[in-house]
Amino acid sequence: MLCETIVSYLEGEGYICEQAGTVEMGNEKVNLYEYDCMLVDIGLPDGNGLTLVRELKKSHPETGIIIISAKNSLDDKVMGLDLGADDYLTKPFHLSELNSRIKSLLRRRKFDGQKELIVDKIRILPENRQVFVRDELLPVTKKEFDLLLFFISNPGRVLTKESIAEHLWGDFADSSDSFDFVYSHIKNLRRKLLEKTGTDYFRNVYGTGYVFE
């Protein structure tokens, strides 16, 4: 179920996805084809997803790996990252968060992190954490930069206040105040971009969140 949802979301993003329901099927696919990125759930019906990570690291070390687990246990996390996984997500996560992690992973893997992100008049250097508008450096705070990158990774999608707050502050996001902070950060970013580009990229979705267009 979750797998299907993820696939339909990612296909909407333009990725080509293949699914495997078990470790066995996963092994087969990993050995037959080459992928840019693999999402592995640790709790698979016929075994531990970490064995797949081990297998993939042997056959195709250049493939990016993101582990998904319901077990928020440190051991799994440490072991997964030790085995060579690039990222670790705990269920339940926001699809937008997953998407942004995949994008940043692919960016790092494929272009050694040196790729520029260009959206309309905005140019972003993720590695240097810099934003340019028409070759002019736009001063943004750390959190504003994270926010912008998060939005640019999920263009045209409704990003809920919750997922934005969680992306920015992690565990601290559980306070209702953090939504005010999200609001205030977006307000600032929106103003800065509007001043420089003359375009309002953000659209407010009533009661839900924001869309970057």
Add this chain to the structure above:
Amino acid sequence: MKLQNKINIRFLVVTLLVFAFAGVIFYFALGRMIDHNIKGILKSRKTNVMLYLQHNDPERLVFGSPDHTIFIRKIAKTENYNFISDTLAYDEREKELLPFRKMVFSTEKNNNYFEVTILQSLIESEDMQEIIFFFMVILFFIILLALFFLNRWLSDNAWKPFFQSLSLLKSWKFSENQQVRFDQTGISEFDQLNQILKEMIRKMQTDFTNLKEFTENASHEIQTPLAIIKSKLELLLNDNTLTSLQNKQLHDVFETVTRLAKLNEALLLLSKIENRQFVERIEINFCTLIQARLEYLEELFELKEIELSVKLDVPVIFPIHPLLADILVNNILSNALKHNINHGKIIISSRINEITFSNTGNLLAIEPGKIFKRFVKYSASTESTGLGLAIADEICRSSHLRLSYAYHNYLHCFTLVC
């Protein structure tokens, strides 16, 4: 107090009491017996004197015995009398005054009246009484000593299996599969005790394993459906054909599911901590940890315009599981931030083995003692889970730290003591 000592002391006290009581009774009984004996002697001598008086001519009587114990004198006519009394008399041999028992009686022969005084020395009988008593006391002590050591030896032997079990249990560290091996003692009570202990330990271990498995399974089984609900909702929220009212309602559901997931996570974390599943410990400098956290949250403070004053010059280092240290600092800071007022203050200061977090905020609506209880919230309006401080408290308890709360100078103060 040790079991052995307790038994011995009681035993000694009781025996001493019995012996003392018996000694007193014995002493008086001995006295009475000697008294009786002396009375008998006096009586028999009286009979002898009477016989002597009856059979001899009064004119030719010898008035007194050679050993100065019988005196007879002539007296005027008198009533018959007979009395016994104690007296001191000068003893020729010993050349000193010694205690005697004196019997004085009158007798008559052919209208001649005599008064007879018989003296019986008490010195021998008193000496005898003392010697007998002295030997009895010595005997008592020997018996007492013998009983004491016998008792000790017996109880040492009898309790040996008990102490063996005790030391076994002492050296036993709780873990999922370490068994405790009790030897057969041959004493049915101790065998029963060991059997019960063994069963209890096994029950404890299976309970622990079950609970651990349950928390892990529950985590997985609940988080996965929640993840599905959440992601489906996220997809739905991106559906452009929805009206804004539908969108709002969907978002409400989304919000609630998010909260439910957080609550589930927090409860699972709590039970994991309670189960002591975080055993690994490394030395953590709380001051650097707090500094790092504060930097991360800088903007949250700025947005609420909270004045932050940090004095973490004294390093506070304590061995704790790194994840727990992280959660602990997170929860306390998050609490200070969440329940603060706009333009409020947060003061963090460290002393030797102690860090204090003080923050402004509204007055507590609950008793201060209940602040670390689960699902206790400052006000109904907050959307917090009400578990943050409960988790912090549980972490402290499992990591041998102390977390206390106080309210003074209009500040809520949380003090972490190592």
